[in-house]
Amino acid sequence: GENVEQHPSTLSVQEGDSAVIKCTYSDSASNYFPWYKQELGKRPQLIIDIRSNVGEKKDQRIAVTLNKTAKHFSLHITETQPEDSAVYFCAAGGGSNYKLTFGKGTLLTVNP
Amino acid sequence: DADVTQTPRNRITKTGKRIMLECSQTKGHDRMYWYRQDPGLGLRLIYYSFDVKDINKGEISDGYSVSRQAQAKFSLSLESAIPNQTALYFCATSDDRTGGRAFFGQGTRLTVV
Numbered sequence: 001g002e003n004v005e006q007h008p009s010t011l012s013v014q015e016g017d018s019a020v021i022k023c024t025y026s027d028s029a030s031n032y033f034p035w036y037k038q039e040l041g042k043r044p045q046l047i048i049d050i051r052s053n054v055g056e057k058k059d060q061r062i063a064v065t066l067n068k069t070a071k072h073f074s075l076h077i078t079e080t081q082p083e084d085s086a087v088y089f090c091a092a093g094g095g096s097n098y099k100l101t102f103g104k105g106t107l108l109t110v111n112p
Numbered sequence: 113d114a115d116v117t118q119t120p121r122n123r124i125t126k127t128g129k130r131i132m133l134e135c136s137q138t139k140g141h142d143r144m145y146w147y148r149q150d151p152g153l154g155l156r157l158i159y160y161s162f163d164v165k166d167i168n169k170g171e172i173s174d175g176y177s178v179s180r181q182a183q184a185k186f187s188l189s190l191e192s193a194i195p196n197q198t199a200l201y202f203c204a205t206s207d208d209r210t211g212g213r214a215f216f217g218q219g220t221r222l223t224v225v
Binding site: 001006009032034042043044045046049051089091093098099100101102103104105 | 143145147152153154155156157160170171202206207211212213214215216217218219
């Protein structure tokens with residue numbers, strides 16, 4: 001089955017700096033790669049996703065890149081703000097069942 | 113707004129007891145999932161279902177069972193709860209219209225003592 005590795009497990013940045021979280025996956029059949037943000041005590045919320053026919057996608061301060069050859073994808077957050085502090089999860093999936101395998105998460109702390 | 117609703121939100125139960133966690137959705141999605149979240153381990157898939165007649169095991173199904181009573185309802189049961197099943201449980205939904213985008217319920221925090 002699919003295996004997703006996520007790094008780093010914790011990340012601390014100063015407000016205004018950029019943050020990068022990286023994930024690798026093992027199953028070359030995976031073709032869908034979402035990122036979720038989970039604030040303390042809340043449910044995971046989808047923030048951005050990318051499909052295998054696209055190399056990069058951007059939404060305001062958030063961007064995701066995908067390298068299918070190397071089987072890795074990354075989340076980039078620019079101009080970080082304290083409200084970006086949360087746990088971020090990457091996931092990989094594919095096929096008609098849309099079954100997702102998640103990474104173990106990254107705790108991002110943005111210091112004012 | 114259409115949502116995914118889990119009940120109960122918090123539950124404390126004793127070892128050996130049977131417990132059921134319920135999930136209902138008003139999103140009209142056909143696929144439903146149960147995930148377990150433990151600190152440092154991310155979200156792990158327990159069971160998933162495409163429709164009422166379809167049930168599939170995920171990566172950690174041992175000790176759990178599920179029932180898809182209707183398109184909108186998907187229940188998770190622990191037949192005989194044990195302490196290492198203490199965790200945060202999430203239900204999620206998706207379908208072709210969402211292109212696989214999963215939407216999560218609020219979660220159920222289960223403690224087995």
